[in-house]
Amino acid sequence: MSKNTERESVIRARSLTKKYKDFVAVDGIDFDVYRGESFGLLGPNGAGKSTTMKMITSVSQRTSGELTILGKEPNDQGPEIRAHLGVVPQKDMLDRELKVWENLVTYGRYFGLPRKWLKTKVEELLEFAQLTDKRNEKADDLSGGMQRRLAIARGLINEPEILLLDEPTTGLDPQARHILWDRLFRLKEQGVTLVLTTHYMDEAEQLCDRIIVMDKGKIMAEGSPAELIRDYSSREVVELRFGTDKNEGVAKQLEGKGDRIELLPDRILLYTDKGEALLTSILDSGLHPVTSLVRRSSLEDVFLRLTGRTLVD
Amino acid sequence: MITHALITQAVAIAEKRAKRPGASVYSGRAMVMIERALYAAKSSNWLIIVSGFVEPVLYLMAFGFGIGQLIGDIEDGSGNPVSYAAFIAPALLATSAMNGALYDATWNVFFKMHFGKVYQVMLSSSLGPMDVALGEISWALIRGATYSVGFMAIVAPLGLVTNAWGLLAIPAATLIAFGFASIGMAITSYMKNFQQMNWVNFFLLPMFLFSGTFFPVSVYPEWIQVIVKALPLCQGVDLVRSLMLGIIDINVLGHIAYFVVMIAVGLTFTTVRLKALFMR
Structure with a gap:
C-alpha cells in the first residue's frame, strides 16, 4: 500500500454504502484520493464504479457511511462541491443540438462564469482538445474520439481541481485512445487530480498511480498497478x-x-x-x-x- | 496553457455562486437555460415553429369569417351582441398561447429527458433542478407568448379587439402560457414512452373543441358546465374573452388565481421529479 499519510486527501470515503431498494450497489468501501494523483476504480460492469462516481459528484446521495470531497459534505454542499469538479460522463452526453463552441460556453454558464471570461477560456480548451477547426460543427457530427475530447474540454471549463472520468476510452479506436491518454497525462502534469473508472487493464496501467479493484460493490485490492501485480500475480x-x-x-x-x-x-x-x-x-x-x-x-x-x-x- | 493554482479564479466564482442558500435546488440561474435554448433554436426547424402559429389563424378564417357569416351576431355572455369572429378570436388567442407553450414543454422536454440526456449534464454542473425546471418552462412560455402576440397582430387590425382592456390580453396569454408550460413539463416528466405522450394529444383535442372556444359553455347541462369550467383552457378562454370584450368582473381574478396555482403546482412537481430522476 502507498504511504500517503503526509499528502492531502481530497476525497475521503469510509464505509461508503449505496443501496437501491434491496440491491447493494456499493457495499461499505473505504478509500482516499490524494491531491495531484491519478486514481483508478477498476472493475467489471456492475461493480459499483459509476455509482461511486455519482456519489462523489453529489448527484447521488449515499445510503450510509462517510464521504467528504475537499472537506465538504455532499449531502448539503452539492453545488459547491460540483464547482470544484469536472465531470466527464460515460457516453459523453454532449448537447447535440449545439455547436462545439456553444457546448463549452453554455456549460460554463451553468456554473455562473461570466461570458467575457469564457471567451478566452473556450479558445484555450478548443486548442487543448485539438478541436479548434471543428468549433462550428454540431457536436453530433464529430467522430467518437472528438466527442470524447469535447466532453473532457467541457469538464475543464470551470478549471476544476478534480476531474472525474467515467470510462474515458470505452468505444474508442486505439489511435483515439492514445490521443486521449496523452491529453490526460498533460492535465495530470498541470496538477489536476484525476479519478477515473475503467474496465480496461491497459488503461489503468497507463494512467493510474493508484487503483482500487472493485467487484460486486466491494474493494478487492488497492495499490499501484506494479504493487498489485507483484502482490497478486x-x-x-x-x-x-x-x-x-x-x-x-x-x-x-x-x-x-x-x-x-x-x-x-x-x-x-x-x-x-x-x-x-x-x-x-x-x-x-x-x-x-x-x-x-x-x-x-x-x-x-x-x-x-x-x-x-x-x-x- | 491551462494553469491550476490551488483554487482558480473560475472555481472561486463558481463556488461563490453555489453558496447561495438553497442552491442545491435553485441557484438563481434559470436564465442560462434560455441562453442555451436560443443557441439550440438557431438551428431548429422554423417550419414547425411557424405552423404552430398558423393553426389558430386558420381556425379564425374558417370558423370566424366563414361559418360566422351563417351565424351572424351572438350573445357575448353578458347580454350584448357580438360578431361570431370577435367571440372566438379571444379563445383562439388563448389556444395559441397554450399550443406554443406545450410544444416545448411536452415533446421537446420528452426528447431531452430520454434521448438528449441534457438534464443529467446540467445537474452535474452547479445548476439545481429548479433552475432547469424554471428555465425550460420560461422558454416554453416565451414561445407561447410570442404566438399570442403574433395572433394579436392579425386580430387587432381586423377590428376584433373592441376596447382598451383588450391590451391586457397579451399579459393574460403569457400567464396562460406559463401555466400550460409548467403543468405540461410536470406531466411530461412522468411519461415513460411515446404511447403515454400521445395521451396528452388525446386529451388536448376535445379540450380545445369544447372549452367554450366555438360556443358558450351555457349550452351544456349544469353538471357538464362544472367539469368544463374546471379545465385550464376554459379558464384561459374566459379570461382572454373577458378582457377582449371588456366584461370585467371578479371572475377575472378567479381565472388569474387558477393559473397562479397551476404554475406553482407544475413547477414544484417538475423540480421534485427532476431530482428523483437524475439525482438518486
Whole structure:
C-alpha cells in the first residue's frame, strides 16, 4: 500500500454504502484520493464504479457511511462541491443540438462564469482538445474520439481541481485512445487530480498511480498497478491453448507446474517468474499446444486471481 | 496553457455562486437555460415553429369569417351582441398561447429527458433542478407568448379587439402560457414512452373543441358546465374573452388565481421529479 499519510486527501470515503431498494450497489468501501494523483476504480460492469462516481459528484446521495470531497459534505454542499469538479460522463452526453463552441460556453454558464471570461477560456480548451477547426460543427457530427475530447474540454471549463472520468476510452479506436491518454497525462502534469473508472487493464496501467479493484460493490485490492501485480500475480504468464475440449484434461496434467494455474474456457494460464523456461519444460514433456505465449503479468491477471473471473465478459 | 493554482479564479466564482442558500435546488440561474435554448433554436426547424402559429389563424378564417357569416351576431355572455369572429378570436388567442407553450414543454422536454440526456449534464454542473425546471418552462412560455402576440397582430387590425382592456390580453396569454408550460413539463416528466405522450394529444383535442372556444359553455347541462369550467383552457378562454370584450368582473381574478396555482403546482412537481430522476 502507498504511504500517503503526509499528502492531502481530497476525497475521503469510509464505509461508503449505496443501496437501491434491496440491491447493494456499493457495499461499505473505504478509500482516499490524494491531491495531484491519478486514481483508478477498476472493475467489471456492475461493480459499483459509476455509482461511486455519482456519489462523489453529489448527484447521488449515499445510503450510509462517510464521504467528504475537499472537506465538504455532499449531502448539503452539492453545488459547491460540483464547482470544484469536472465531470466527464460515460457516453459523453454532449448537447447535440449545439455547436462545439456553444457546448463549452453554455456549460460554463451553468456554473455562473461570466461570458467575457469564457471567451478566452473556450479558445484555450478548443486548442487543448485539438478541436479548434471543428468549433462550428454540431457536436453530433464529430467522430467518437472528438466527442470524447469535447466532453473532457467541457469538464475543464470551470478549471476544476478534480476531474472525474467515467470510462474515458470505452468505444474508442486505439489511435483515439492514445490521443486521449496523452491529453490526460498533460492535465495530470498541470496538477489536476484525476479519478477515473475503467474496465480496461491497459488503461489503468497507463494512467493510474493508484487503483482500487472493485467487484460486486466491494474493494478487492488497492495499490499501484506494479504493487498489485507483484502482490497478486507472478512476473510472467504462460498462455496455452489446446482446443476447447482438451484444455481441461491437459490442465490436470500440468498441475504443479509454475506457481499457480488458471483454467479458462478457451485457454490455460500458468503463473511463474520464468515463463520461457516453464514453456520449454512443458514442450519437452511431450505436450503440443495449438498456440503458446509468454507474456508479462497484467492487472487482468490480478483481477482473475481476486475474483476468479475475467474482466470483460 | 491551462494553469491550476490551488483554487482558480473560475472555481472561486463558481463556488461563490453555489453558496447561495438553497442552491442545491435553485441557484438563481434559470436564465442560462434560455441562453442555451436560443443557441439550440438557431438551428431548429422554423417550419414547425411557424405552423404552430398558423393553426389558430386558420381556425379564425374558417370558423370566424366563414361559418360566422351563417351565424351572424351572438350573445357575448353578458347580454350584448357580438360578431361570431370577435367571440372566438379571444379563445383562439388563448389556444395559441397554450399550443406554443406545450410544444416545448411536452415533446421537446420528452426528447431531452430520454434521448438528449441534457438534464443529467446540467445537474452535474452547479445548476439545481429548479433552475432547469424554471428555465425550460420560461422558454416554453416565451414561445407561447410570442404566438399570442403574433395572433394579436392579425386580430387587432381586423377590428376584433373592441376596447382598451383588450391590451391586457397579451399579459393574460403569457400567464396562460406559463401555466400550460409548467403543468405540461410536470406531466411530461412522468411519461415513460411515446404511447403515454400521445395521451396528452388525446386529451388536448376535445379540450380545445369544447372549452367554450366555438360556443358558450351555457349550452351544456349544469353538471357538464362544472367539469368544463374546471379545465385550464376554459379558464384561459374566459379570461382572454373577458378582457377582449371588456366584461370585467371578479371572475377575472378567479381565472388569474387558477393559473397562479397551476404554475406553482407544475413547477414544484417538475423540480421534485427532476431530482428523483437524475439525482438518486
